[in-house]
Amino acid sequence: MAKQIAVVGAGLMGSGIAQVSAQAGYQVVLRDVTDAALERGLAGIRSSYERFTAKGKLTAAEAEAALARITTSTDLDAVADADLVVEAVFEQLEVKQELFRALDRIVRPGAVLATNTSAIPITRIAAVTERPESVVGVHFFSPVPMMQLCELVRGYKTSDETLAAAREFAEGVGKTCVVVNRDVAGFVTTRLISALVVEAVKLYESGVASAEDIDTACRLGFGHAMGPLATADLTGVDILLHAARNIYDETQDEKFAPPEIMARMVTAGDLGRKSGQGFYSYEK
Ligand SMILES: NC(=O)c1ccc[n+]([C@@H]2O[C@H](COP(=O)([O-])OP(=O)(O)OC[C@H]3O[C@@H](n4cnc5c(N)ncnc54)[C@H](O)[C@@H]3O)[C@@H](O)[C@H]2O)c1
Known part of the structure; x- marks a missing residue:
């Protein structure tokens, strides 16, 4: 079972994914390119936890413990030991491909490399790595803490083990999954x-x-x-x-x-x- 999650991109989606992961008990490394982006992401997570606490859906101690499970870094090497990496950077093929080339070099063998892309075929992202079988789409919806769906998307070479690990993670953070068997444009x-x-x-x-x-x-x-x-x-x-x-x-x-x-x-x-x-x- 995945224990350590890395989230690359601390924008709207990345911070939401980090938030639900930490709340579910995972150790989370959140990576962005600037400290300012990381601070914005963390501030969003903090205020969302506060809203949940005010509504009685989370105790202050649980919120504090979840926050303590999140570490941040601008250094991509910080994600090297993760069991599952979720990429949530800008929706541009070249940006994602450059990142996946780097993740392929850095992240330990056997780890799952997931992308939160809304529409880019997973096969096009996976093709730049030496391990396309480990690449999968995990499409969360905004706002991540509220929306129940996760669309799991298979690339041409995504393995059954990778899909199963992605499902275990998404269900572990409280989502219901649907599986898209072919990564057609726009998924389902x-x-x-x-x-x-x-x-x-x-x-x-x-x-x-x-x-x-x-x-x-x-x-x-x-x-x-x-x-x-x-x-x-x-x-x-x-x-x-x-x-x-x-x-x-x-x-x-x-x-x-x-x-x-x-x-x-x-x-x-x-x-x-x-x-x-x-x-x-x-x-x-
Ligand atoms: N916004 C939505 O409603 C929504 C819903 C589902 C999926 N998505 C997908 O999620 C992804 C992220 O969307 P968003 O709305 O969170 O974008 P965003 O613009 O809010 O955040 C993107 C973040 O990625 C960071 N980033 C860019 N390049 C990076 C790199 N190489 N390493 C680390 N960080 C990097 C940016 O600094 C920024 O903080 C996109 O692929 C998007 O299509 C978005």
Whole structure:
């Protein structure tokens, strides 16, 4: 069983993964390129633990013990002894490939090398290592402490042992796993949400229904917790435009072709909640 986890990248996702791992009892090494990024990541973890403590979901002693299990470093060598490494750096193939080349040199043989990529085929990341059988996708969702799902993604050469170790880790931090057997663009989750968002935006763009009514139809008609246009605003219109374009480029399937209005919104800076305006307006 994995005992020591290393998380590379202390941004939104990496700090969340470090947080749930430490809370589950793992020793965690959190690595980023600057001290400032590590401090931001740790501050986020601290304030999240405080919120859990205030709600009575964690005792102050448990929160303190979890924090004490996290060490930070800007030195990649600090991850060398980990049983399982989770990469959560920027979503750029070249950045991830450079990191996996380095991890392949540094990390002990037999360790699992996992990536939290949302969409990049695992096979393309694994191919730069000498141990593609040990590389696997562990796709967590934001915010990590709250979201129950982990999408496990097999690359072409991912071994059964690696997939089993990834599942043991994800379940160990309290997640429910789904397995994606082929690392197609967008995996399962991003494919589904992209198809729904693209169709919802087309209906909105052509004036068939208002944004509110499209979202209400999905919430009350199908029991979705949130409508697709509100989801696009929350995730970022730019992020979903990028995701749909990637899937469309790979599949040439028209149902993923992003409607024109999405690109125009992104150019104009209407990115959703983070910019204050998307399909809906938000107070900043
Ligand atoms: N944000 C989401 O909702 C979400 C959801 C699921 C998956 N993801 C995926 O998770 C990954 C990280 O996303 P994020 O939103 O946390 O990004 P982020 O921009 O918040 O954080 C990325 C971090 O990686 C660090 N970094 C960059 N290169 C590094 C390197 N070589 N070594 C160590 N650290 C490095 C950066 O300094 C930054 O702190 C991406 O692949 C993304 O697609 C994101």
